[in-house]
Amino acid sequence: MSLDDAAEELASDLGADRAEVREKLETLQSYSVPLEEAKGSIRREFGDAGGGGAATPSETEIAQIDTETGNVTVTARVLTVGKRSIRYDGDEQVIYEGELADETGAIPYTAWTDFSLSPGDTITAGNAGVREWEGDPELNLSESTTVTVQEETLEVPHEVGGERDLIDLQPGDRGRTVEVCVVEVERKTIDGRDGETEIKSGVLGDETARLPFTDWDPHDAIAADASVRLEDVHVREFRGVPSVNVTEFSTVEPIADVEVSESATRMSVREAVDAGGVFDVELVGNVLEVRDGSGLIQRCPECGRVVQNDQCRTHGDVDPEDDLRVKAILDDGTDTVTAILDREATEAVYGGTLAEALDQARDAMDRDVVAESIAADVVGGEYRVRGALSVDEYGANLDCEAFEAAADDPEARAREFLAEVEP
């Protein structure tokens, strides 16, 4: 049913203004509230008790649920429970999210009211809704769902609880628990929905990987080099990689030191691009080209965007600041990626500072000489690069933390590779 049809039907049922109903529906949908749930909310708001009264649907196995399935009744084990708040009409609403499993499969759920679910519980959810989330079915436990805790434990072929290594986290995960070391952290003030808000952000690490994080409710225990157990975090995609989100509902406890993996994940460019982004990856390839926008560049002092002719897209006429950057196309035979070097890395490749680059440009009366001299050094060479790879509609970019010439001797590299793959 389209939003217009739903608004029409609801408005006529409730004797309300169609445009007003449509706007409310739209707001709810923008918070991913499923249509049926949104209609129920609006009915209640207009004081309509609603029809309800539908018979409880028959028991369904999780493996049989698809995005076309109507309401179902399932008996399942609660694997994880995460708590999160969303906002509707200016009010905070707390929702619960996680996964349920039976012998046949597992499925994510969202509970719009507090059923006091705990990981490990075996429950029967009567009249649960099914909605589609990124192509897959998800269960909705709403006010019209009945949840009964069963005394007998359902054995399921899935791990109960949200404990994971960082390498196993995926965008969309909820109710996860990780034990990590805070590798980097900084405080930031952002323009949140309630005006200026303090947050913490940085990088977490464990033995398997490193990932960025945001702490929306700054916890004192999240400090540089501290090891912490984070319970009830969720994972979102941020700049193409999974990012750990710590909230007011997360528990943060100091723990004994956690070892952090020193090495990045070694991948081919194709593998990293197919993964949709990798936070800390190592690639080895040849530089095909140094792209336009490399060498001496100028940035807007307000927003940091690269500007040309003193014109920022947002801030108009500005007095730009000089900077150095390299955008190098790297090819390893499987695919290409644009490796982006910041000022420090560019100075290392250029073999001089920003001030020296400005001198060279002034002497030559041409700013392009800096990019040309960098290109003369790196094009054709083989480089080992490490950093965060993200993918968008324009292609793959790697923000380089390290950019160094690969071993010249192919035999040495083969030996090194063998040493890595042999146990």
Ligand SMILES: [Zn+2]
């Ligand atoms: Zn600007």
